[in-house]
Amino acid sequence: MAGIYRSTRYVLQNAFGSRSLPGAVRFYSQKPDPAPLINVDVDSKTGVATVTMNSPPVNTLNTPFLNEMGGVIKELEKNKTRGLILTSSSNSVFSAGLDIMEMYKAPRDQMAVFWTTLQNTWLSLYRTGIPTVAAINGHAPAGGCLLALSCEYRVMVGPKFTIGLNETQLGIVAPPWFLICMREAVGPRQTELALTSGKMFTATEALNIGLVDQLVSNKEEALAEAHKFIARFAKIPPLARKLTKEFTRQEGIKYMEEKMLDDLETFVDVASSPSAQKGMEMYLEALKKKST
Numbered sequence: 001m002a003g004i005y006r007s008t009r010y011v012l013q014n015a016f017g018s019r020s021l022p023g024a025v026r027f028y029s030q031k032p033d034p035a036p037l038i039n040v041d042v043d044s045k046t047g048v049a050t051v052t053m054n055s056p057p058v059n060t061l062n063t064p065f066l067n068e069m070g071g072v073i074k075e076l077e078k079n080k081t082r083g084l085i086l087t088s089s090s091n092s093v094f095s096a097g098l099d100i101m102e103m104y105k106a107p108r109d110q111m112a113v114f115w116t117t118l119q120n121t122w123l124s125l126y127r128t129g130i131p132t133v134a135a136i137n138g139h140a141p142a143g144g145c146l147l148a149l150s151c152e153y154r155v156m157v158g159p160k161f162t163i164g165l166n167e168t169q170l171g172i173v174a175p176p177w178f179l180i181c182m183r184e185a186v187g188p189r190q191t192e193l194a195l196t197s198g199k200m201f202t203a204t205e206a207l208n209i210g211l212v213d214q215l216v217s218n219k220e221e222a223l224a225e226a227h228k229f230i231a232r233f234a235k236i237p238p239l240a241r242k243l244t245k246e247f248t249r250q251e252g253i254k255y256m257e258e259k260m261l262d263d264l265e266t267f268v269d270v271a272s273s274p275s276a277q278k279g280m281e282m283y284l285e286a287l288k289k290k291s292t
């Protein structure tokens with residue numbers, strides 16, 4: 001166990017020379033795919049960006065995707081974008097969550113790069129001063145739910161899609177920062193009930209417990225409601241808004257700033273264990289069987 005911690009630290013410290021952690025885009029080591037995995041469309045009248053995840057078939061969160069997302073957020077912040085609406089180009093999946101292929105039979109240093117990229121990109125989205133809305137136009141399990149929870153407002157297309165932190169159903173544990181995001185939305189009681197059972201909520205159930213803020217019947221309506229939410233801030237001074245958001249989200253931000261390396265070590269430790277690897281193998285087989 002200690003060996004895993006040491007080698008993970010070694011990879012990071014070798015690359016960055018200290019305990020300070022890298023930004024989301026700095027880990028990019030491969031040539032980027034010329035086809036973007038994320039499309040950005042900024043409305044010239046309102047200055048609001050629609051950020052469309054476009055990584056078929058199911059928008060899994062892998063290192064290239066997360067790097068691109070981190071870069072998009074950075075660029076939108078630089079351009080003083082008025083709002084960010086996160087949605088999917090798929091008709092049925094918002095995001096299937098973490099890409100299991102990043103963890104299955106992956107060397108420890110690759111897992112470390114993946115998780116660090118996830119941590120950094122999550123923190124960028126979670127704390128950005130830009131008003132953020134998730135227009136959830138498909139299923140959003142696990143990491144897909146985390147993406148939505150990291151936004152300030154959630155509009156979900158109902159009734160057929162589902163959302164939730166289902167990790168325990170897969171035999172894995174949602175890390176504390178996933179849990180903090182859930183607790184901020186639905187409170188401690190519903191969080192414990194939901195996470196211990198790994199419950200996936202229907203859109204209506206999600207609305208009832210406050211996991212999403214609004215239900216609509218199609219993507220166009222979801223985008224329209226997302227624009228309306230962002231328009232609420234037209235007359236609010238941006239700095240006051242940004243600082244208030246940071247104060248409200250202090251627990252998650254502090255967790256990640258202070259515990260990033262510990263969180264990484266735990267992840268690599270658990271994910272590379274034989275039982276987790278066996279679990280992933282079985283889960284991947286089940287997914288493949290289902291899709292054939």
Ligand SMILES: CCCCCCCCCCCC/C=C/CC(=O)SCCNC(=O)CCNC(=O)[C@H](O)C(C)(C)COP(=O)(O)OP(=O)(O)OC[C@H]1O[C@@H](n2cnc3c(N)ncnc32)[C@H](O)[C@@H]1OP(=O)(O)O
Binds near residue numbers: 166
């Ligand atoms: C058992 C896992 C053990 C992991 C141990 C790690 C220990 C570390 C612990 C810390 C990490 C904790 C955090 C985890 C958060 C996560 O996000 S884990 C990922 C959880 N995600 C899911 O459970 C979603 C799985 N997918 C689905 O349920 C469905 O795909 C869908 C409802 C999203 C969409 O269904 P459908 O439209 O019918 O598409 P499919 O045919 O199912 O899928 C198409 C294609 O994509 C592949 N795929 C789907 N999801 C993933 C994924 N998450 N990772 C990688 N690949 C995925 C699927 O196999 C199909 O591939 P083929 O076309 O057959 O090649």
